[in-house]
Every structure is written in C-alpha cells, then in structure tokens.
Amino acid sequence: MTESVRTELVSARLRLWRFCLSLTRNRASAEDLMQSTCVRILERAHQFRRGTRFDSWMFRIAQTVWLNEVRRDQLRAEQSFSGGDLDELTSPTDPERDAAGRDVLNAVLSLPEAQRVTILLVYVEGFSYAETAEILDIPLGTVMSRIGAGRRSLARGPLGESNGDTTASIASAVERGAALS
Amino acid sequence: MNSHLSDAHLIRFLDGRLPADEHAAIEAALATDPALADRLAALHVDTTAIGPAFETLLDNAPEVDFASMEHAADPPRESTLGRGRLSLAASLVVAAVLGALLASVWQEPRQDTPRDERWHADVVTYHKLYVPETVAPLEASVRSLNSQFERVANALSLDIPEALGRLADVEFKRAQVLGFEGTPLAHLTYQSAAGKPIALCFLKLPGAGTSVPVTSRQRGLAAVTWEQAGLGFIIVGDVDAKTLEALAKAASEAFPT
Numbered sequence A: 001m002t003e004s005v006r007t008e009l010v011s012a013r014l015r016l017w018r019f020c021l022s023l024t025r026n027r028a029s030a031e032d033l034m035q036s037t038c039v040r041i042l043e044r045a046h047q048f049r050r051g052t053r054f055d056s057w058m059f060r061i062a063q064t065v066w067l068n069e070v071r072r073d074q075l076r077a078e079q080s081f082s083g084g085d086l087d088e089l090t091s092p093t094d095p096e097r098d099a100a101g102r103d104v105l106n107a108v109l110s111l112p113e114a115q116r117v118t119i120l121l122v123y124v125e126g127f128s129y130a131e132t133a134e135i136l137d138i139p140l141g142t143v144m145s146r147i148g149a150g151r152r153s154l155a156r157g158p159l160g161e162s163n164g165d166t167t168a169s170i171a172s173a174v175e176r177g178a179a180l181s
Numbered sequence B: 001m002n003s004h005l006s007d008a009h010l011i012r013f014l015d016g017r018l019p020a021d022e023h024a025a026i027e028a029a030l031a032t033d034p035a036l037a038d039r040l041a042a043l044h045v046d047t048t049a050i051g052p053a054f055e056t057l058l059d060n061a062p063e064v065d066f067a068s069m070e071h072a073a074d075p076p077r078e079s080t081l082g083r084g085r086l087s088l089a090a091s092l093v094v095a096a097v098l099g100a101l102l103a104s105v106w107q108e109p110r111q112d113t114p115r116d117e118r119w120h121a122d123v124v125t126y127h128k129l130y131v132p133e134t135v136a137p138l139e140a141s142v143r144s145l146n147s148q149f150e151r152v153a154n155a156l157s158l159d160i161p162e163a164l165g166r167l168a169d170v171e172f173k174r175a176q177v178l179g180f181e182g183t184p185l186a187h188l189t190y191q192s193a194a195g196k197p198i199a200l201c202f203l204k205l206p207g208a209g210t211s212v213p214v215t216s217r218q219r220g221l222a223a224v225t226w227e228q229a230g231l232g233f234i235i236v237g238d239v240d241a242k243t244l245e246a247l248a249k250a251a252s253e254a255f256p257t
Helices: A003-011 A013-024 A027-043 A054-072 A083-089 A099-109 A113-124 A129-136 A140-155 A166-180 B007-014 B020-030 B034-043 B047-058 B066-073 B088-106 B115-128 B142-156 B162-166 B241-254
Strands: B170-180 B183-192 B197-204 B214-218 B221-228 B231-237
Touching: A003 A013, A003 A027, A003 A054, A013 A027, A013 A054, A013 A113, A013 B047, A027 A054, A054 A129, A099 A113, A099 A140, A099 B047, A113 A129, A113 A140, A113 B047, A129 A140, A140 B007, A140 B034, B007 B020, B007 B034, B020 B034, B115 B170, B115 B183, B115 B197, B115 B214, B115 B221, B115 B231, B142 B162, B142 B170, B142 B183, B162 B170, B162 B241, B170 B197, B197 B241, B214 B241, B221 B241, B231 B241
Parallel strands: none
Antiparallel strands: B170 B183, B183 B197, B197 B231, B214 B221, B221 B231
C-alpha cells in the first residue's frame, strides 16, 4: 500500500462512512461495507493513478463492493428502511437536531437506491454529472434521468417549493443557480 | 413554447450548470411560457439544503485504527489475533480472508439445499462479518430498545418477548429486521462478557413444529438451532457451546411453547 493512498483514505474516512450509510441505510451494513471497501482499497492501492481524484476512485470501489454484495446477499438486499431508522443513523448525542434537516435527510434517504446515490454524489459530494456517471459506471443520460426522477419526488416533499407561487419559486431557483455558475 | 427543452437541460439550468447564453434564454422564456415554468417547478428542489442535512451522517462514524492499516495490506509476520487486541487492521485482514471464503460459498449452487439450512447458513455467513468493534459502540437505551422491538414486532407480526432484551451474561445491543427470501427475519445482537458478538435470529417458518435444540459448529462458529411455535430459531457466535446453549434455553423459555 502506498503511503499516499493511506493518507487519502484517512482524510476521506468520514465521507466514505456517509456514502456507505446512504447506500445501506443501516448502520451494521454500513460498517460491513466500509470495512470491505477499505480492504479493497488497500488491496488495490497500487492501481490508484496519481493525478486522479482519490475520492472518485474510493466511491467507485464502495459502489462496486455494495452492488456485488447486494447481488449475493439476500439478507442485506431485503433490509427495509423507515423514517424511524434515522435515530440509528444520526447522532443520539444531539436529540435537538434541526427538524427541517431531519425531514430533508429522511426524504432523500427514502428515494430508491439509484436516485439516492446519484443525488448524494451530485448535491452532497459536489461531483459533476460526468464525474458521477464515471463513479457509478453508467451513461450520462442515466445520471440525468435519475436526478430528474429524484427531484420530482423531492419536489413533492420538504425540499419542494412548488406549492406556493410558481414564478417566485423559479425566480428563487434561478438566483441560486446563477450563484453557482 | 419551449417543449423541445429536455429535462436534463432544465436540471442543468436549475443547478446553474448551463452556459450563460442558454441560461439567459431560458430565464427570458420563463416570462412568456407558463408551461415551461410548470415543468421547472416540478423539478425544483432546494438542493442547497441537502448537503447540510447529510452532515449529520458524519457523526458517529466508527472508530478506525488507520495507523495500523499498513499492516493489513501485507501478510502479517505474526498472528495479529495472538496479540490479544483485535484492531481494525487485524479485522481487515480477517475480513479479506473471509471475503474470499464467503465468495466461494456464495458461488456454490444452493438450489438443492433445504430452505431451513439455507437461512441458517445465510445468518452464519452474515454473522461471520461481525467483530467486537461492530457491536462495542452500540448503546441500547430502554427507549431505543422498545422502539427497535416494536419495529421487529411489526415486521414479523409477532409479539417480541421483552425478556430477550435482558438475557443473562450478555449485553443486548440491537434489534433489527433483516429478510430471507421475502420473509422478515428478526436479528437481535448481543455482546458476551468477553466482547464477542452473538446473534439471535428467528423467522416464521410455515409448517414449523417443535424441535429439540441442536448444537453445531458452522463456519467456525457455535450455533444452536431449533423450531418452536411456528418459528425457526438460530443463535450463533464465536463463544463456547455451553454458553450458547444456555442463551438458547433462555430465549426459548421467553417464547410460548
């Protein structure tokens, strides 16, 4: 294992944990996934190309490990999720966690897996659409359709603003979009 | 009308990822095209709220001994387990070996294996991934215990005896719902006094009667299996058989016969 990969893994540890939790929606499975991903990263450290993004490589490996385990592990594939599980996923030491934030987290975690992981990579991890396509090993068009489906679902929940004045809502979006560009 | 604009185009617009001229064109069209505004509204979410909400998941990350990771990548020169402290590095080595072992198991054809043997095998396989560090950080309060038992009870449509939360000589850690071939499966995790993870699992088994507990070794772990009141049970862990048999007896007595 190269020293640089170890250093990168240490720094990205919390993001990997968040990715694993978001994929599995279950702490025990997330721990298993994180451990297996770390093993795989260590085994493949020599394959990491300098000058490329470590986080993309790390998430791609985690995604692959997860998919392979899902295909093979019926137990894990059938685990269910309900909003109540957030108690296990979030910090029990902060019971006064912002209620709106919990609603948002719950809404995103309730999305189907394909939409959930795509939304996470784009809007939480900040990857471009193309980078997300590469991490998930899917076409760019699939990324966009997953985002579209996810956004339509979320727009009907706590993240949506379409229940009010549509024009004002879009104007607000345009302002935010312009700020990002 | 701007019906030729794809959803992907509108998403890029909402995310501020369009070239300036295309962004301005859509912005101008919004003033005269209510259908376009409706399409945008259907896709519009406050994406700036997602990142902060996910920050909460950074809490409670498991402790990982990264300083020892270098040892995990290379074959250990001595038995790491023999040091008396199972660090993550050691568990990673164990996991790597187990991974290859489990992969070989999963690739075996299972069609001819009876269903009760398959679910026992899957539980044991799942439990093989548990290490002391998996269960040590879990803290079960009375409130969370009740909530977890309620979720399991609802999933299985079954009363879960409270006594399962206070079995002698082990610490209850967590109750969760897993599934086997479409059937909800209760998975209760305990920790022995020596820190070893133990799992008690049960599910509804059509045709299950009452059977005498059978103690066995499965994939290096002790296991006790039995049937009772229409349910199939297995308790498994890296502990001695007598300890496990006592736990199985206590668990069995908690349920109606």
